[in-house]
Amino acid sequence: MTHRRGATVLAILLAAAAALSLLHVLAARPGPMIRAQSRPLAVLPELPVRPELSAAHLAALPEARYDAVIATLLPAAVSAHADTAYRLREDTVLYAADRTTPVARLAARNFLGEPSVVVPVEHSGDWLRVLTPARQRLPSHPAGTDPASTNSAGALAPAQTSAWLRADSLSSPTILVNRIIVSVSAQTLSLIGIGSRTWPVGVGAPGTPTPIGVTGYLEARYRDAAQGQAEHPVQLTSLHSTAADEPFGGNDGGLIGIHFQASASGAVSHGCIRVPLEAIAAVNALPLGTLITIEE
Amino acid sequence: MIALSVFAAVLGALLLVPLSAAAASIGPGYQQPGKPLNHLGGYLTPGGRVAYCIDAGLPSAVARDTGDSGVVESVNGLAAAEMLSLNTLLVRHGDTSDANTAAAVAMAVWSIAGDAAYQAEGGDGYVLVRAPADQRMAIQALADRFRAEAAAVTATPPTAVLSISIDAGDDYGGILALDASPGVTGTVVLTNAVFADTGGATRSSVSAGARLAVVAAPPSGSTAYRILASSSDLVVPAAPAASVHVYPTSGAQTLVAAGDSPSIVLAASTSDLRDRLIPSLGTTAQPAAEVGGTVIDTASLLHVPSSGVQLRWSGYLQPMDSNTPQCAASTLAFESSEPVTITTDGVFSSELFAVTDRSVGTVFWTATLTRNDVVVAEGLCGDSAETTVITAPETPLHLPVVSG
Structure with a gap:
């Protein structure tokens, strides 16, 4: 080999090494708000489904649905992480923190007759803690008045609850590649993940604020002309108002939703996030179970 | 003299006592004085029945072999009506021990069985002299009565008819009628109906002249039907038939006694004249x-x-x-x-x-x-x-x- 040829080869090798180093650096930079799980939840233990309670006992448990208040549910953490959503094999028992005491049941099909979406946010052996759609306490009921409640005295009623269930209760995983971040102070909604975008949105008025410092999930979506949403589906989240039992009246549990509004800006809502046309279309395209975090 | 008396006694015995067991003998009635074979009345057959001569003018059957021809439906060429009259007379009055009655029956028998021959012999006047004078009017009266009775007998065959009516306003009602001559009594069985008063389909002792309400019991699965009524045991009371029992005697009078008096069993049935609709x-x-x-x-x-x-x-x-x-x-x-x-x-x-x-x-x-x-x-x-x-x-x- 001549010196000229050798220099060329060396240059090529150095360039390749530099490229590889660059790629390594890029790969090592942490993505915003997405943290690696200590265990890939997409792979569930292949355990046979074992009967937990008799059908009668299961039916006797309160159903953890959007309009229920179940004091024995656990408050959810401020932040939560999930990369997979699931369905239930069948109506399933929800347990307290001791993973022994049944506290509620989660129906395999929701109020629409569609498969219920379940989002695990913690695991421990064969157990998973999942976000649940029911309330733990009404905002009008002071903390500590219900001995069954796990709230500490003085705390706001949780906007999001959780409970434990057996991992073998779940099936049909759906990978979650995006997350919704709402900033109440900035009055924005952002999609984080693939195709990140941000839109200005309307949030709760001072008297009926949108709960902050909470993480829930997209629970269901539906069109409802009675709510003025005949064209663009309401995106029901698992979150509830922390300021009032029913900030918009009714009996459905102070539900926090994302819905289209032609004039989607300002602190004007009863707690919901009002979004423009493009935003509702983007959110509507996300799989149910997608996490939504509402920050101050 | 003694021998003559004995001979006369023997002769008289021979004349009065049948020479054989198959001979008829004198029965109830009268013998003309001095002419014991001129008998007005009945004879006794070898079997002991009272029988009567039907051949006026023929020799007496006494002391002669009398046969038994049994019950016959014709004798001396008599027609059925005359046979009926003759048998009726014999059934009603012939079997008697009374002399006057037997005499009157004999006179009536001759009138029925062979009046021409009877009249040729002299008729009633000829035979009545055989009876005591003080009995002759009574005997004549009986004979005339017996003749009238016999003449009144008609050979009408018995009949029995069942009929059912349909209530004009209701297909379910009706009347069952039993008409008969002479009177009968029997059991009637209904089909597709019951008797209104008992609810049963069978009724016994239904007599002629009965008018019984019936109620239809429609058979299942049909759209139209009829009520049927039937009886197989309508019994007509026993009555003389047109037949007599004959006891012939060769070369002498033929004797007759009463023949059959059978009871008759009739059958009858009927159904509605039109369909009943369900x-x-x-x-x-x-x-x-x-x-x-x-x-x-x-x-x-x-x-x-x-x-x-x-x-x-x-x-x-x-x-x-x-x-x-x-x-x-x-x-x-x-x-x-x-x-x-x-x-x-x-x-x-x-x-x-x-x-x-x-x-x-x-x-x-x-x-x-x-x-x-x-x-x-x-x-x-x-x-x-x-x-x-x-x-x-x-x-x-x-x-x-x-x-x-």
């Missing part, structure tokens, strides 16, 4: 209903009797997916609160049956027509036109109202 029933039920609503059924009726029928509905509830209709007490869910009385043809509706949440499923209806608590028509369980599907109303889906 009310027909066609029904249609409301095909679907919802909890909280009502169900109605309608019936079309034909051939309804003016006396009326009762109409009622029953509904039998089974699961929605049931393929085998079961109309039984265990599945009965609906029933008419009271039957409807109907007296004319037409279309009639049931009451409104209220549907509750306990009625969800398939209801199979049957309508029933009764008359006096007897089913006369009934719908078929499982008829597709008599099926109602009851559903629970759909609960409107409530969509959660977000806080807005």
Whole structure:
């Protein structure tokens, strides 16, 4: 080999090494708000489904649905992480923190007759803690008045609850590649993940604020002309108002939703996030179970 | 002299006592003094029966072999009517021990069996001299009476006729009549009917002249039918037949005694003159209903009797997916609160049956027509036109109202 040829080869090798180093650096930079799980939840233990309670006992448990208040549910953490959503094999028992005491049941099909979406946010052996759609306490009921409640005295009623269930209760995983971040102070909604975008949105008025410092999930979506949403589906989240039992009246549990509004800006809502046309279309395209975090 | 007396006694014995056991002998009546064979009255057959001569002018049968020809239907060429008169006379009066009666019977027998020969011999006047003078008027009177009786006998064959009428205003009613000559008594059996007073289809001791109310009992599965009535044991009381018992004597008088007096058993049957119609029933039920609503059924009726029928509905509830209709007490869910009385043809509706949440499923209806608590028509369980599907109303889906 001549010196000229050798220099060329060396240059090529150095360039390749530099490229590889660059790629390594890029790969090592942490993505915003997405943290690696200590265990890939997409792979569930292949355990046979074992009967937990008799059908009668299961039916006797309160159903953890959007309009229920179940004091024995656990408050959810401020932040939560999930990369997979699931369905239930069948109506399933929800347990307290001791993973022994049944506290509620989660129906395999929701109020629409569609498969219920379940989002695990913690695991421990064969157990998973999942976000649940029911309330733990009404905002009008002071903390500590219900001995069954796990709230500490003085705390706001949780906007999001959780409970434990057996991992073998779940099936049909759906990978979650995006997350919704709402900033109440900035009055924005952002999609984080693939195709990140941000839109200005309307949030709760001072008297009926949108709960902050909470993480829930997209629970269901539906069109409802009675709510003025005949064209663009309401995106029901698992979150509830922390300021009032029913900030918009009714009996459905102070539900926090994302819905289209032609004039989607300002602190004007009863707690919901009002979004423009493009935003509702983007959110509507996300799989149910997608996490939504509402920050101050 | 003694020998002559003995001879006369023997001769007299021979004359008075049959020479053989097959000879007839003198019976009740009178012998002409000095002429013992000139007898007016009856004879005794070898078997001991009282018999009478029918051949005036022939020698007496006494001391001659008398045969037994049994009961015959004709003697001396007599016709059936004369045989009947002769036998009637002998049955009524012939078997007697009274001399006057026997004498009168003998005179009447000659008149019936051979009056020409009797008159040629001299008739009543000729034979009456055989009787004591003080009895002759009485004997003549009896003979005349017996002759009149015999002449009045007619050879009318007995008859028995059953008939059934249909009530003009009601196909279910009628009258059973038994007419007979002479009077009869027997058992009558009805088909498709019962006697109104007993409810039974068989009645014994029905006599001529009976008029009995009957009620139709329509057979199941038919649309038209008739009532039948029959009897096979209508007994006519025993009466003389046109036959006599004959005892011939060769070369001498033929004797006759009473012949048969049989009782006769008649049979009779009848049926309606026209078909009786059974009310027909066609029904249609409301095909679907919802909890909280009502169900109605309608019936079309034909051939309804003016006396009326009762109409009622029953509904039998089974699961929605049931393929085998079961109309039984265990599945009965609906029933008419009271039957409807109907007296004319037409279309009639049931009451409104209220549907509750306990009625969800398939209801199979049957309508029933009764008359006096007897089913006369009934719908078929499982008829597709008599099926109602009851559903629970759909609960409107409530969509959660977000806080807005």
